[in-house]
Amino acid sequence: MATVEASSSDGKGQGVETPVTYYRLEEVAKRNTLKEMWLVIHGRIYDITRFLNEHPGGEEVLLEQAGADASESFEDVGHSSDAREMLKQYYIGDVHPNDLKPESGNKDPLKNNTCKRRYSLRFPVPFLLHVGKQILLRRPC
Numbered sequence: 710m711a712t713v714e715a716s717s718s719d720g721k722g723q724g725v726e727t728p729v730t731y732y733r734l735e736e737v738a739k740r741n742t743l744k745e746m747w748l749v750i751h752g753r754i755y756d757i758t759r760f761l762n763e764h765p766g767g768e769e770v771l772l773e774q775a776g777a778d779a780s781e782s783f784e785d786v787g788h789s790s791d792a793r794e795m796l797k798q799y800y801i802g803d804v805h806p807n808d809l810k811p812e813s814g815n816k817d818p819l820k821n822n823t824c825k826r827r828y829s830l831r832f833p834v835p836f837l838l839h840v841g842k843q844i845l846l847r848r849p850c
């Protein structure tokens with residue numbers, strides 16, 4: 710079931726209200742046939758049914774991603790800015806917030822409290838003690 714909600718931002722900080730249709734991932738997963746094909750790229754859903762036989766990379770690669778999150782494979786190919794621009798034509802909505810994956814790892818160093826020593830003192834300290842002892846105990850010849 711699709712949910713339509715107003716988004717409070719147009720992405721430019723202008724505060725323009727644009728309705729966004731949210732779809733659950735289970736809805737997207739059902740659209741995996743040649744008759745109806747959707748895929749997800751960076752949390753956005755695209756209906757690529759009419760694009761299938763126009764895709765310069767062939768329809769085979771799209772079929773493999775049908776109904777699923779294709780963000781990684783889309784990026785791996787290194788699509789041009791023209792290709793990214795084309796996405797707009799096929800955009801139909803966003804992934805429902807409840808289905809969004811959490812950010813992997815906490816990249817904020819202030820929130821990451823684990824202090825990791827960047828070098829180890831285990832090797833140089835005993836080594837220097839050993840060398841110092843050898844020098845002190847050295848017998849004059």
Ligand code: HEM
Binds near residue numbers: 765
């Ligand atoms: C709606 C989504 C997509 C659009 C609009 C799109 C568009 C394009 C365009 C315009 C090209 C020509 C090269 C370029 O301008 O970058 C291309 C090539 C290609 N695409 Fe996509 N693509 C989409 C999704 C995907 C996905 C999900 C894959 C998965 C692997 C894929 C794989 C490829 C490959 C392998 C090529 C050929 C690259 C080459 O020959 O160098 N595309 N695509």
